[in-house]
Amino acid sequence: MIQNIAVAGAGISGMSTAYILQQKGYSVTIFAKAFSPSITSNKAAAFWFPYHVRNDQRGIEWCNTSYEYYKEFMSTPEAGISMHQLLKVLRKDIEEEEPVWKQFLPPGSFSEVPDSKLPKGMAKIYDVQVPLIETQLFLPWLSHQLQEKGVQLIEQELPYFDDLSAKYDLVVNCTALGSRHLCEDDTIIPVRGQVALLAPGPALPIYLDNEKPLYVVPRKDAIIVGGTFEPNEIAEVTEPHRIEQILHNAYEIFPQLKQQAMLGSWAGLRPHRPDVRLEAEPGKNIVHNYGHGGSGFTLAFGCAESVGRLVDEWQ
Numbered sequence: 534m535i536q537n538i539a540v541a542g543a544g545i546s547g548m549s550t551a552y553i554l555q556q557k558g559y560s561v562t563i564f565a566k567a568f569s570p571s572i573t574s575n576k577a578a579a580f581w582f583p584y585h586v587r588n589d590q591r592g593i594e595w596c597n598t599s600y601e602y603y604k605e606f607m608s609t610p611e612a613g614i615s616m617h618q619l620l621k622v623l624r625k626d627i628e629e630e631e632p633v634w635k636q637f638l639p640p641g642s643f644s645e646v647p648d649s650k651l652p653k654g655m656a657k658i659y660d661v662q663v664p665l666i667e668t669q670l671f672l673p674w675l676s677h678q679l680q681e682k683g684v685q686l687i688e689q690e691l692p693y694f695d696d697l698s699a700k701y702d703l704v705v706n707c708t709a710l711g712s713r714h715l716c717e718d719d720t721i722i723p724v725r726g727q728v729a730l731l732a733p734g735p736a737l738p739i740y741l742d743n744e745k746p747l748y749v750v751p752r753k754d755a756i757i758v759g760g761t762f763e764p765n766e767i768a769e770v771t772e773p774h775r776i777e778q779i780l781h782n783a784y785e786i787f788p789q790l791k792q793q794a795m796l797g798s799w800a801g802l803r804p805h806r807p808d809v810r811l812e813a814e815p816g817k818n819i820v821h822n823y824g825h826g827g828s829g830f831t832l833a834f835g836c837a838e839s840v841g842r843l844v845d846e847w848q
C-alpha cells in the first residue's frame with residue numbers, strides 16, 4: 534500500500550504534484566536541489582497557453598484541468614492569479630496551423646476579432662480569456678500551503694533515485710532538465726528564453742505572437758517582454774543585442790512602452806521534450822512527470838491529477 538511519497542523537484546510540476554497527492558491523503562516529502570525563487574518556474578511569464586503542447590486527448594485534459602484549478606485559486610487574492618485578456622495574433626505573411634488549442638479552452642472564453650477591425654498586416658487575432666499566474670506570488674503561496682498541510686521540503690541534490698526508492702513507497706520524478714542525467718534521457722533539452730522587464734503601469738492585454746516570437750505580459754511587479762526560443766543553449770544569461778531586439782519588436786506594437794523604465798532582464802531554460810513523460814517506470818516504484826517545455830504552468834495541475842490517479846491505482 535502506498536503511504537509515504539517522495540516528490541523529486543520543487544518547480545511548478547513538483548509542487549502541484551505534491552499539492553494533489555497531499556489532498557488525496559498521502560504523506561509527501563519534496564526533495565530538490567533548488568527551491569523558488571532559484572528555479573526555472575520563477576522565470577516563466579506565466580500565462581495559461583498551450584505552447585507546443587501535443588494536441589491529443591491527454592494534452593487537452595491537462596490544459597483544461599489546470600485552467601479550472603487556476604480559476605479556483607483566483608478566489609484567494611494572495612495566490613496572485615487573475616483572469617486576463619490575451620490577444621494571440623497571426624500575421625499575414627506567416628503560415629500557421631488552425632488554432633487547435635481552441636479545444637483546450639472552456640466554452641465562452643474564445644472569440645475572433647472581426648476582419649474589419651484587424652490592423653494592417655494581421656491575418657487574424659484571437660481574443661482569449663486566460664489565467665495569468667504571477668510566479669513571484671503564486672510559488673511562495675503554494676509552497677506555504679504545502680508546508681501548512683504538513684508537506685516537508687528538503688534541500689538535496691539527488692545523484693540517482695535508488696535511495697529514495699528504497700526509503701519511500703513511491704517516488705515521483707518532477708526534476709525537469711535534471712532528468713537528462715537522472716533518467717539518462719537525451720530527448721529532454723534546454724530551450725532558452727530571454728526576457729526584458731519594464732516598469733509596470735499601462736493597462737495592457739497579454740499579447741502573443743509565437744512566430745516573431747513576441748509576448749508582452751503585464752504583471753503587478755513588471756511588464757515581462759519576451760522572448761527567444763533557443764534550443765540547447767545552457768547558459769542562463771541574457772544578451773544585450775537580443776534584449777534590444779525584443780524591446781524593438783514590442784515598441785512597434787505598443788509604442789507607449791517606450792515610456793516605461795527598464796527594470797532588468799532574465800533568461801530561463803525550458804525543459805523541452807517531444808512530449809511530456811508521464812508514466813510509471815516498469816518494475817520500479819517511480820512515476821515520471823517531466824518535460825513540460827514552454828507550458829509547465831498550463832499543464833501542471835492536469836498532469837498532477839494524472840499522477841494522482843496513477844498512484845491511487847498502484848498495485
Ligand SMILES: Cc1cc2nc3c(=O)[nH]c(=O)nc-3n(C[C@H](O)[C@H](O)[C@H](O)COP(=O)(O)OP(=O)(O)OC[C@H]3O[C@@H](n4cnc5c(N)ncnc54)[C@H](O)[C@@H]3O)c2cc1C
Pocket residue numbers: 541542543544545546547564565566567568572573574575576577578579580581582689690691692707708709710711712715725726727728759760800801802803804823824825826827828829830831832
Ligand atoms: C522565459 C520563459 C517563459 C515561460 N513562460 C511560460 C508561460 O507563460 N506559461 C507556461 O505555462 N509556461 C511558461 N514557461 C515554461 C515553464 O517555466 C516551465 O515549463 C516550468 O517552469 C517547468 O517546471 P518544472 O517544475 O517541470 O521544472 P523546474 O521549475 O525547472 O523545476 C525542477 C526542479 O527539479 C529540481 N532538480 C533538478 N535536478 C535535480 C536533482 N538531480 N536532484 C534534486 N532536485 C533536482 C530543481 O532544483 C527544481 O526544484 C516559460 C519558461 C521560460 C523560460
